[in-house]
Amino acid sequence: MILYLLLLVTNDPFFKKFVLDKGVSPFAGWPGKKSAKTMLHINQGQHLKLITKTFVSLTHFKANRHLKLILPRTFAFTELRKTWFSTQPLLGNKNIILMGPPGAGKTTVGKIIGQKLDCVVIDVDNDILETTWNMTVAEKLKDVGNEQFLEEEGKALLNFNASGAVISLSGSNPMHEATMQHLKKNGIIVYLDVPVIDIINRLNLMKIDRIVGQNSGMPLKEILKYRKKFYKKWYDIRIFCEDGASTEVVADKVFDAVKRYRDVDSETFVSTRCKFRHPEERVTPKYFSDAVIEGLASDGGLFVPRKEFPKLSCLEWKSLVGATYVERAQVILERCIHPVDIPASRLGEMIETAYGENFACSKIAPVRHLSGNQFILELFHGPTGSFKDLSLQLMPHMFAHCIPRTCNYLILVATSGDTGSAVLNGFSRLTGSDKQRIAAVTFFPEDGISGFQKEQIIGSQKENGWAVGVKSDFDFCQTAIKKMFNDSDYTGFLTVEYGTALSSANSINWGRLLPQVIYHASAYLDLVNQGFISFGSQVDVCIPTGNFGNILSAVYAKMMGIPFRKFICASNQNHVLTDFIKTGLYDLRQRKLVQTFSPSIDILKSSNLERHLHFVTDRDGKLMTKLFHQLESQQHFQLEKILVEKLQQDFIADWCSEENCLAAINSTYHTSGYILDPHTAIAKVVADRVQDKTCPVILASTAHYSKFAPAIMQALKIKEINQTSSSQLCLLSSYNALPPPHEALLERTKQQDPKYHICAPDVNILKDHVETLIQTHFMKVF
Numbered sequence: 001m002i003l004y005l006l007l008l009v010t011n012d013p014f015f016k017k018f019v020l021d022k023g024v025s026p027f028a029g030w031p032g033k034k035s036a037k038t039m040l041h042i043n044q045g046q047h048l049k050l051i052t053k054t055f056v057s058l059t060h061f062k063a064n065r066h067l068k069l070i071l072p073r074t075f076a077f078t079e080l081r082k083t084w085f086s087t088q089p090l091l092g093n094k095n096i097i098l099m100g101p102p103g104a105g106k107t108t109v110g111k112i113i114g115q116k117l118d119c120v121v122i123d124v125d126n127d128i129l130e131t132t133w134n135m136t137v138a139e140k141l142k143d144v145g146n147e148q149f150l151e152e153e154g155k156a157l158l159n160f161n162a163s164g165a166v167i168s169l170s171g172s173n174p175m176h177e178a179t180m181q182h183l184k185k186n187g188i189i190v191y192l193d194v195p196v197i198d199i200i201n202r203l204n205l206m207k208i209d210r211i212v213g214q215n216s217g218m219p220l221k222e223i224l225k226y227r228k229k230f231y232k233k234w235y236d237i238r239i240f241c242e243d244g245a246s247t248e249v250v251a252d253k254v255f256d257a258v259k260r261y262r263d264v265d266s267e268t269f270v271s272t273r274c275k276f277r278h279p280e281e282r283v284t285p286k287y288f289s290d291a292v293i294e295g296l297a298s299d300g301g302l303f304v305p306r307k308e309f310p311k312l313s314c315l316e317w318k319s320l321v322g323a324t325y326v327e328r329a330q331v332i333l334e335r336c337i338h339p340v341d342i343p344a345s346r347l348g349e350m351i352e353t354a355y356g357e358n359f360a361c362s363k364i365a366p367v368r369h370l371s372g373n374q375f376i377l378e379l380f381h382g383p384t385g386s387f388k389d390l391s392l393q394l395m396p397h398m399f400a401h402c403i404p405r406t407c408n409y410l411i412l413v414a415t416s417g418d419t420g421s422a423v424l425n426g427f428s429r430l431t432g433s434d435k436q437r438i439a440a441v442t443f444f445p446e447d448g449i450s451g452f453q454k455e456q457i458i459g460s461q462k463e464n465g466w467a468v469g470v471k472s473d474f475d476f477c478q479t480a481i482k483k484m485f486n487d488s489d490y491t492g493f494l495t496v497e498y499g500t501a502l503s504s505a506n507s508i509n510w511g512r513l514l515p516q517v518i519y520h521a522s523a524y525l526d527l528v529n530q531g532f533i534s535f536g537s538q539v540d541v542c543i544p545t546g547n548f549g550n551i552l553s554a555v556y557a558k559m560m561g562i563p564f565r566k567f568i569c570a571s572n573q574n575h576v577l578t579d580f581i582k583t584g585l586y587d588l589r590q591r592k593l594v595q596t597f598s599p600s601i602d603i604l605k606s607s608n609l610e611r612h613l614h615f616v617t618d619r620d621g622k623l624m625t626k627l628f629h630q631l632e633s634q635q636h637f638q639l640e641k642i643l644v645e646k647l648q649q650d651f652i653a654d655w656c657s658e659e660n661c662l663a664a665i666n667s668t669y670h671t672s673g674y675i676l677d678p679h680t681a682i683a684k685v686v687a688d689r690v691q692d693k694t695c696p697v698i699l700a701s702t703a704h705y706s707k708f709a710p711a712i713m714q715a716l717k718i719k720e721i722n723q724t725s726s727s728q729l730c731l732l733s734s735y736n737a738l739p740p741p742h743e744a745l746l747e748r749t750k751q752q753d754p755k756y757h758i759c760a761p762d763v764n765i766l767k768d769h770v771e772t773l774i775q776t777h778f779m780k781v782f
């Protein structure tokens, strides 16, 4: 008998039972509630297939081998959730610590919450500092000066201990590192985020004279801005205090937010194909992190949140009207991602990294008036020129945070266009150890994408990202990847041999869908900010649609409280979706994919549609299973009339021919001096035809026109002499049209193309290549 050592870090009941059923005797007993190291005896030659729902499968133990197997997913978050806090009512022995600028209402709000919870209320200024020093804070500040004051203030708190209390900090406490470390150990730090302008107004009324730094001549506005950095560093919960909110309202918000924070099981995900009405009783809960790492649910469905989307109040939205894209993103995503998955302050940092200098426009996703009631939402200012950047500049950071520390991840995606370069670019922006343990490979059809797209994908290769041309079509690439994921021998081998798991980043991933909600909401707020509408009036959106992700995130923005009216789905000649929305019949029979000028919506199986149907059918998982199995086996399904009508309440759809697409590019250029990319042109044609002009309509411009230069040249009737994509791009740039040239794309064409690998259309060859990439990139873990 050979002894194999398995380090099992799991409490997955399925997994335990499976191994026990196989007659494997645990050496040290199975871990109970706690995960533990466990030794197993396995007889030589015995084949043990371990499959967790997440990713690990391991077969064919080789003889004489010491295996150290770590099953990361099941462990990391379940355990974390259990130990997150004690199960006491709201506070347990934790403190609620209120932090915020002077004048934010910390003291008053603290008192209200204290009453509500019937617990001790401590005001740092009055109860600690002034009693310790035996003088007022203002006197002390005058006495010792700014720096000394901060030091003494910090010291006074270091010896302070409380539990189950509400503590209102002073405005300057957060600037003292050690104090905050000390307080954070036993407290939930709640940041009362009040707009700077409101604070200045309040302070002027209150005639406050005890603000550190106030006497230095620095304008109050600068002091407050400077402090914001510290607040952002420490908070666990941000309470967004909109203009004019009363202290009672703020206190209620704090209360609700703390409740959410402590209820780690409150925000779970289910598969669209989940059969149970109350899945929490039947299936292991899935969290945001699981949804991001796993992508697809094990039953083939897509993950959706079990609860409704969080809603922002009208006042809250209004106070975001003047906010930047980053600020809007932070507020929106904090509501949608539970802090146990990603702590709010960490999420805030990720958002700042994602939407910064890498975008050519500081507004990230600006809205531009086109003509009449039509507005263009420019989603192409990211580094690779399509709207995919808006999610893929952020998603890799969330992914890196969610995965367990013990494992490497290789992201596999198949691409026929914009996804490939956006994925490679997004993941290449990871830094440090994240970059060492997460890499990406994109497979593209070697002869099936445009010259420029190919150059772009190849040119996006970085030290942790590779492009692989496959001598076949897109479908082959897609199927090959699926086969790799489903081959448990292969994935198990990669896990054991290289400590590497496979994952995906395609458009059904929740981590890609969610960031798209931001720009739809942001576009609406921009229309308010620019004075075109007032908050509350209705607006339509019109979106060139393929996999239904972009348009679905607009629906989610509406669920969060943005008053969108109609969602207009624009298709090209591959108009299966339009037909479906019009008739309820999703029919692939006799439908052949045709190549168009708008290749990114040349799609017949619109994967995210399942999420919307799940919603329309009131979460009928059984029906979803039936419909989508039927689509698989019989190539069509029909939705019931009553449901079709429900769908049509929100959706309008139409399609645009190739001819009309080019004509729209031409006429828009000649009337407005604006060049539409072919996808945006599809949206424009459809909006012209079906939108009733009783309210504004936002056309989603999903790509920069220079990505599709040949179509644009044809539309504008520009004769080209030189056929290279770089010369085409330069020529188009010389037109001085709007939007301005995309610098990053222009740069791209000037660079020499690096090498890339080409594979024959054989899954085994792709597998070998993936293994080689893993071998050379990841440090061996075992």
Ligand SMILES: *Cc1c(COP(=O)(O)O)cnc(C)c1O
Binding pocket: 386, 387, 388, 417, 418, 419, 507, 544, 545, 546, 547, 548, 549, 550, 551, 600, 601, 679, 702, 703
């Ligand atoms: C991906 C893509 C689309 C389709 O978006 P979905 O979310 O799949 O509907 C449209 N236009 C462009 C330019 C794209 O890259």
